[in-house]
Amino acid sequence: MLKILKYSFYDLIRSRWTYIYCGFYLLFTLSLLWLSSDLSKVVISLMNVVLLLCPLIATMFGVMYYYNSREFTELLLAQPIRRTSIFFGQYLGVAGSLSASWLIGTGIPFILYGVFGSAQAGNFFTLMLVGVALSFIFSGLAFLIALNNENRIKGFGLAILVWLFFAVIYDGLLLLSLAWFSEYPLEKFSLTASMLNPIDLSRILILLKLDISALMGFTGAVFRKFLGTGFGMSVSLIVLTLWIILPTLGIRRVSLRKDF
Amino acid sequence: MITIHHLQKSFGKNHVLKGVDLAFDKPGITAVLGPNGSGKTTLIKSILGMVLPDDGNIEVAGKSVRNRWEYRKQIAYLPQIARFPDNLTVKELLSMIKDLRGKAASDQHLIDLFELTPFLGSRLSNLSGGTRQKVNLVLTFMYDCPIIILDEPTAGLDPISMVRLKELIENQRAAGKTILVTTHVMSLVEELAEEVVYLLEGKIHFRGSLKVLKETYGESSVERAIASLLEQQKNTPAFSSNGQPAFVTA
Numbered sequence: 316m317l318k319i320l321k322y323s324f325y326d327l328i329r330s331r332w333t334y335i336y337c338g339f340y341l342l343f344t345l346s347l348l349w350l351s352s353d354l355s356k357v358v359i360s361l362m363n364v365v366l367l368l369c370p371l372i373a374t375m376f377g378v379m380y381y382y383n384s385r386e387f388t389e390l391l392l393a394q395p396i397r398r399t400s401i402f403f404g405q406y407l408g409v410a411g412s413l414s415a416s417w418l419i420g421t422g423i424p425f426i427l428y429g430v431f432g433s434a435q436a437g438n439f440f441t442l443m444l445v446g447v448a449l450s451f452i453f454s455g456l457a458f459l460i461a462l463n464n465e466n467r468i469k470g471f472g473l474a475i476l477v478w479l480f481f482a483v484i485y486d487g488l489l490l491l492s493l494a495w496f497s498e499y500p501l502e503k504f505s506l507t508a509s510m511l512n513p514i515d516l517s518r519i520l521i522l523l524k525l526d527i528s529a530l531m532g533f534t535g536a537v538f539r540k541f542l543g544t545g546f547g548m549s550v551s552l553i554v555l556t557l558w559i560i561l562p563t564l565g566i567r568r569v570s571l572r573k574d575f
Numbered sequence: 576m577i578t579i580h581h582l583q584k585s586f587g588k589n590h591v592l593k594g595v596d597l598a599f600d601k602p603g604i605t606a607v608l609g610p611n612g613s614g615k616t617t618l619i620k621s622i623l624g625m626v627l628p629d630d631g632n633i634e635v636a637g638k639s640v641r642n643r644w645e646y647r648k649q650i651a652y653l654p655q656i657a658r659f660p661d662n663l664t665v666k667e668l669l670s671m672i673k674d675l676r677g678k679a680a681s682d683q684h685l686i687d688l689f690e691l692t693p694f695l696g697s698r699l700s701n702l703s704g705g706t707r708q709k710v711n712l713v714l715t716f717m718y719d720c721p722i723i724i725l726d727e728p729t730a731g732l733d734p735i736s737m738v739r740l741k742e743l744i745e746n747q748r749a750a751g752k753t754i755l756v757t758t759h760v761m762s763l764v765e766e767l768a769e770e771v772v773y774l775l776e777g778k779i780h781f782r783g784s785l786k787v788l789k790e791t792y793g794e795s796s797v798e799r800a801i802a803s804l805l806e807q808q809k810n811t812p813a814f815s816s817n818g819q820p821a822f823v824t825a
């Protein structure tokens with residue numbers, strides 16, 4: 316698997332899109348740091364971008380990489396290599412190169428700025444972690460969708476729909492249902508609902524770490540009230556990890572049953 | 576070396592293999608023939624574990640292949656459609672496969688044989704169909720495997736390469752390999768194969784030596800024998816009520 320991972324990773328880091336993606340984060344973070352000297356504000360601005368962009372790019376890279384490496388995959392399947400090694404290797408290659416772009420693109424400016432000596436080191440670390448987790452989760456979901464759909468256009472469409480659902484539609488639905496059932500106690504409901512969306516969960520994790528009540532929103536406040544800051548963060552970390560494991564198990568299951 | 580027992584495979588409603596029983600235990604060349612879409616490639620991909628059977632069992636060297644991968648070390652496989660990662664050069668592709676398979680490969684004499692040296696630095700996406708097929712052949716033959724499976728090896732080859740390919744296959748036979756070939760080129764069958772397996776409507780319709788094939792149908796060439804096989808098939812149902820193939824000879 317490590318060899319497949321190596322080839323997929325090299326293949327991707329040679330790609331122009333990886334540089335563009337990394338370059339975007341680099342420029343964006345640099346300009347944020349240049350515009351504002353308040354590191355926690357920069358973290359929040361970055362968070363708002365990353366919660367949408369990381370999942371979107373991971374989704375697109377995941378689907379594209381699967382379909383573009385179909386030939387490579389078929390070649391590998393005839394070799395004495397375990398099936399799961401091929402697909403896990405490719406998935407980890409995508410998720411790894413996306414994470415590397417993110418870590419390098421945002422990490423370097425922050426480190427140059429001296430984040431490690433500052434009080435914001437923990438917040439910065441949480442932000443980095445969330446970006447990596449989202450890259451893994453959404454490229455995994457995208458890989459799974461592509462694996463399930465021979466038709467590229469359908470696979471691509473479905474994957475984007477999943478992103479749209481978690482990034483935009485989900486919150487709308489949640490708000491609607493909260494308004495609709497406002498006379499009932501909804502804490503448990505919204506607690507569960509936010510765990511079922513990795514993007515919401517990531518937002519809550521960062522906001523709990525930043526500990527800014529004004530930005531926390533209803534679900535974040537519920538998290539803090541019910542679970543406390545420390546426990547709430549642990550719970551969201553664990554559930555985020557589950558969100559990484561689930562698509563991985565799906566990839567394993569589908570790849571072991573598919574004809575090529 | 577290879578035993579196939581009651582292999583069944585459907586793609587959706589398309590019942591491609593309807594209980595195939597086959598054994599390849601002697602060294603030598605077997606031609607797997609059949610009309611387009613009769614399931615030759617599906618049969619081969621099942622042996623390689625790329626297509627997963629719905630029912631039945633495949634054994635290579637005495638072990639079931641289901642969920643296994645090590646047995647593929649013993650198989651050299653030439654896929655029907657030569658598809659490669661487009662952004663790699665021929666050289667990169669070769670070294671990648673060598674790196675992945677790990678074992679020492681002998682590719683240089685094959686590169687010389689098919690005159691591929693000028694193309695080593697070219698990207699695979701820029702190669703002509705014939706040249707891609709030659710690269711495909713190098714990848715297949717660079718490992719010394721006891722089983723060789725070739726799915727339409729002649730596709731797109733020029734006459735010179737065709738002759739070299741035949742020599743290559745002959746040498747492998749002489750080295751005691753078990754070789755399966757699918758092809759539509761009957762002259763290749765006539766020249767190389769000891770045995771013919773004819774797949775029709777998801778079953779083995781005929782299995783036997785070239786001589787028996789010709790005698791059974793009273794024809795002088797494989798091409799004609801296959802033609803009359805198909806002719807007879809049209810007129811009479813090939814399978815008796817107990818589901819046995821009509822003309823299986825050892």
Ligand SMILES: Nc1ncnc2c1ncn2[C@@H]1O[C@H](COP(=O)(O)OP(=O)(O)O)[C@@H](O)[C@H]1O
Pocket residue numbers: 574575586589591609610611612613614615616617618
């Ligand atoms: N992966 C697949 N999905 C769906 N149908 C397939 C697949 N592979 C092959 N088939 C179908 O199975 C049948 C047999 O195909 P194939 O084994 O390629 O035949 P042959 O190699 O004898 O020409 C064809 O009808 C083909 O369309």
Ligand SMILES: [Mg+2]
Pocket residue numbers: 615616617655726
């Ligand atoms: Mg075929």
